[in-house]
Every structure is written in C-alpha cells, then in structure tokens.
Amino acid sequence: MPDAITAIHRADVPKVWLVGGGIASLAAAAFMIRDGDVPGHNITILEESDELGGSLDGSGDPRLGYVLRGGRMLESKYLCTFELFDSIPALGGGKTVTEEIFAWNRTMKTSSKSRLFRDGDRQVAPEFGLSEQHILTIERLALEPEAMLGNSSIADQFGASFFETGFWFMWCTTFAFQPWHSAVEFKRYLMRFAHMVQGFERLQGIMRTVYNQHDSLVRPLYKWLADRGVAFELNTRVTGLDSIVEDGKRTVTRIASQRGGKPGSITVAATDHVLVTLGSMTEASSLGTNESAPRLLGKQDGGAWTLWETLAAGRPEFGHPGVFADHIDQSKWVSFTTTLHDPGFLHAIGDITGNVPGEGGLITLPESAWLASIVIPAQPHFIGQPDDVGVFWGYGLRVDALGDFVRKPMAECTGREIMTEVLGHLRLDTQAAGILKTSICIPCMMPFITSQFLCRAHGDRPQVSPAGWANLGLMGQFCELPDDVVFTVEYSIRSAQAAVYAALGLNRAPPAVYKGAFDPRVLYRAFLALHDIRT
Numbered sequence: 001m002p003d004a005i006t007a008i009h010r011a012d013v014p015k016v017w018l019v020g021g022g023i024a025s026l027a028a029a030a031f032m033i034r035d036g037d038v039p040g041h042n043i044t045i046l047e048e049s050d051e052l053g054g055s056l057d058g059s060g061d062p063r064l065g066y067v068l069r070g071g072r073m074l075e076s077k078y079l080c081t082f083e084l085f086d087s088i089p090a091l092g093g094g095k096t097v098t099e100e101i102f103a104w105n106r107t108m109k110t111s112s113k114s115r116l117f118r119d120g121d122r123q124v125a126p127e128f129g130l131s132e133q134h135i136l137t138i139e140r141l142a143l144e145p146e147a148m149l150g151n152s153s154i155a156d157q158f159g160a161s162f163f164e165t166g167f168w169f170m171w172c173t174t175f176a177f178q179p180w181h182s183a184v185e186f187k188r189y190l191m192r193f194a195h196m197v198q199g200f201e202r203l204q205g206i207m208r209t210v211y212n213q214h215d216s217l218v219r220p221l222y223k224w225l226a227d228r229g230v231a232f233e234l235n236t237r238v239t240g241l242d243s244i245v246e247d248g249k250r251t252v253t254r255i256a257s258q259r260g261g262k263p264g265s266i267t268v269a270a271t272d273h274v275l276v277t278l279g280s281m282t283e284a285s286s287l288g289t290n291e292s293a294p295r296l297l298g299k300q301d302g303g304a305w306t307l308w309e310t311l312a313a314g315r316p317e318f319g320h321p322g323v324f325a326d327h328i329d330q331s332k333w334v335s336f337t338t339t340l341h342d343p344g345f346l347h348a349i350g351d352i353t354g355n356v357p358g359e360g361g362l363i364t365l366p367e368s369a370w371l372a373s374i375v376i377p378a379q380p381h382f383i384g385q386p387d388d389v390g391v392f393w394g395y396g397l398r399v400d401a402l403g404d405f406v407r408k409p410m411a412e413c414t415g416r417e418i419m420t421e422v423l424g425h426l427r428l429d430t431q432a433a434g435i436l437k438t439s440i441c442i443p444c445m446m447p448f449i450t451s452q453f454l455c456r457a458h459g460d461r462p463q464v465s466p467a468g469w470a471n472l473g474l475m476g477q478f479c480e481l482p483d484d485v486v487f488t489v490e491y492s493i494r495s496a497q498a499a500v501y502a503a504l505g506l507n508r509a510p511p512a513v514y515k516g517a518f519d520p521r522v523l524y525r526a527f528l529a530l531h532d533i534r535t
Helices: 023-036 079-085 097-107 132-143 160-164 166-175 183-192 213-227 304-312 344-353 415-425 429-437 489-504 520-530
Strands: 016-019 043-046 059-061 065-067 116-118 121-123 231-233 237-246 249-259 262-267 273-277 333-340 362-364 372-375 390-396 439-446 472-475
Touching: 016 023, 023 043, 023 079, 023 213, 023 273, 023 472, 023 489, 065 439, 079 097, 079 213, 079 489, 097 213, 116 166, 116 362, 132 160, 132 183, 160 166, 166 362, 237 273, 237 304, 273 304, 273 489, 333 344, 333 415, 344 390, 344 429, 372 415, 415 429, 415 439, 429 439, 472 489
Parallel strands: 016 043, 016 273, 043 231, 273 472
Antiparallel strands: 059 065, 065 333, 116 121, 237 249, 249 262, 333 390, 333 439, 362 372, 372 390
C-alpha cells in the first residue's frame, strides 16, 4: 500500500468515502449497500488507527492480558441496531447477529442480586431512596422543553441530597453521568429509558452480546462488508476537506490525509459522497500495565478532534467542538480489564453477589472514593479465550480522588493497585494475595469518554446533513438527533442510517425512536418504582 493516497476516478461513477472506522462508518457502509444499492467496491473507509471498530474494541491475549476500554449495554428498543444486524450473519453461522443476541439473552437474562455492594454485603434490589421533591424534579424534567433547560447541569436541577440516593448511584454508574453533566442529556435518558425504570435496581431488560462487542458486532459486520468489496484504508488520518461553491451549495472536492507522516489526497467528484464521523469519545486513550499507570493525553494525540476543529473554523453549521473537547477534567475516567489465570476470583465473586458470570451486570461500590464498578461477563468473553482464563471489566468515575485502600488517585494507579483497591472493597482480604499473583490488570485512561454528556446549547452539535453542503454528511455521537441518547451504539447507527438516506436522497427514514414515556402503562410502572413501591 503506498504511503501517499491518490485516488482520481470518473465523475460518472459515484464513490463513497467514510471517515472513521467506528461503528457509525461500518453501519453507513452496510446501509449504502443494503438500502442504496451502492456497490461495495465503490465504498472506502478511512481510519487513522490500525484497527476497525472505534470504541467497540476488544484486543489482547491471555498471556499479556485482554483489553476492553468499555462495554456498551443493549436493550430491546434499540430499533436501528437490531434492524441493521438482522441483515448481518453471525460468525457462527445459522443466525443473524440480531437473532443470536436475542437467543442469548433468552438464556442469560440480566437480574442482578448485587447492584450495590456496601460494607461487605450485597444489596438485592436496593431502594431508590428518592424524596417527594426529587421525584417532582424528575417529573418536571420529563415535561420541561429542552430549550428551557438550555446548557444547565444536573446539579443545577437537584439539591445535594439527590446525589446520595440509591437511584443516583445506580443511574450514574449505569450510564456514566456526573453531577456537572448536561440536564438535557439526563432528561433524554429519563424519557428514552422510562420503560426500564421498573426493574432498574436489578438491571432487568439490559441485554448483552455473546462475546465482547468487537467480537460479536464489529467482526461479523466487517466480514459482511469485506465480502462485498468494501475497501479499508487503515493508518490513514484525514486532516481536512477542500470544497468549492457551486449553485449555492458547497461541494467537497478533495480529502486531505496523512499516512506514515506523509501527506496524501483523494480527489472527490461532485457525485461522490463523503460521510465524516465527528469527534471521538475514546480519542487519545492511554493504556497502563499491571505495574504502570496510564498517561493522560489530549486532543493533539489523535486526529478526530483536530479534524472537527478544522471543519468548524468559521462555519457554524459544524457546531462547536470545543464545548466537548476542551474540558478533559469533566469528561475523563479510567477503566480497567483484568485477566484471571486462577478461578478463585470468579468463584469468590459468585459467592459474594449470588450471580453467575453474565447474569448480574454492573456491581457498584458506592463507598468507594473512586465510585468504582465492575462487570463480570459470561465466560469466555473473547473468541478463543482459554477455558481456564477469566476476564472482567470495571471503571471509576472519580479518578482524581484518593483510594480507600491505596492512598493514590485512581488516575495514578497501576493495574495491580487498582485490583488491590477493588479487592479491599469486596472484602476479599484473605484471597487477595493469590488473586493479585495470578491476574493481569490493564488500566486505560480515556480523557474524552463522557465528553458527549457535557453541558451544551442548541447548535453546539451539528446536524447530520450540514446546511449548505451538497455531498457531505456527519455521523457519530456528536451530531444532533432528536429524542435519542448519546453514549449508545444505537445513536451511532441511527446517525449513520439518517446520513446515508439523506445523502442518497432515499424516501425513507430510520425507525422512530421508541417513546415509552408516552405510554400510560409505562408511566404508571415508573411512578411506582420511583416511589419504591415494588409489585
């Protein structure tokens, strides 16, 4: 593959250029082929790293340790996601990916017996503990127009007591909210997941893939695209778009790129389509080791934010990337993946929580200064993972606070120190030495992981089809989609579907966002749950 990319092609053969190799671009390529009848060999995905999948990653091996930066939960109302993957065969054959997921979740139903773990004891179905004032505020937020909330924060809407309730501990750790995050995003989550408030204390309704999302979603989708001739240009950083104005519309004419530090360019015809994934929640992620802490990097350590800033300079139709990229202290946290070479930890955690791996979902330690949580997935969690090796994942929201057992900020801790802290809160003192000796914990610092939750105003996120552009569309977590919620696979896929249909001029739209909050039965059940009335 040449260092400089130069592609010049006939104007009468439309090409599609997808910037970014995450789930949005992969989904867009599939929609182009499936719904737009675009030949796969006319589609090229440009990705700056050497891997596809973006935030849906999964890598490593049992010897050096597995790595997951995060894990995305699914639920049955992710209509765009399941509609797409109902067209994609699962790697095992015989089912589509959607069929595989639903079949798996009929067997492995999430029903936590230890959603919160305090003082060495699990709390089965912990109470929300909301006051009448808290509930009235939640109800007001559900009714109040987003325009009235503006760029206010969750803390602007609630008093301090709300952030000590069981509801907040469960809500904020399930979705990774902080008190300073956007009240509009909090409202959207309340509305979007109203049908899940009942049973939320046991995480009922949460769905998982058979393996990690890279193995279960990205790999089969990549295979389907590759089989149809889609081209993948890895290690290719897009640095800018040249354009001209014709007939009152701005048209992309050239994609500027870098490969191996050398500049390249792609000539874009007026009939071609360019779809760009804006920003990145996992940009500038840094891995530590069992013996070293990860580094805190910034937007200069990747190309996604720089590209958005370049596109937005003097062009309000591209929004305001600085709103999301310039507040790392408000968007960072640390996750960690632990590879276990002894069954002792999984046996112990089963005894503690009352759940087998894969059944319990998120276990939060509310007494943790780091506000740490862990997830014990069904094993194996990676394709090819040996039977005698286990994997689990966790994260902390308060990464600058001193630990309770390791008196250091989580952000400065090695993998071993993070495991020591977690084992301390789980009261596994007698087993700790053996677990630490036979485990590999790899921490990951992600400076922008909740940047999409930061307080924003109307216009800070651009539209999927930017005003005044003829052959350019935008995708991903930082575009504006009415009603749906960021930090989900669904949002990325919905944005891709909307961008493709608009680009091709198709007379169709993505499935409407499910609005359970308008169903009286859903509202009644949510009302009972918020008041801790269990039926």
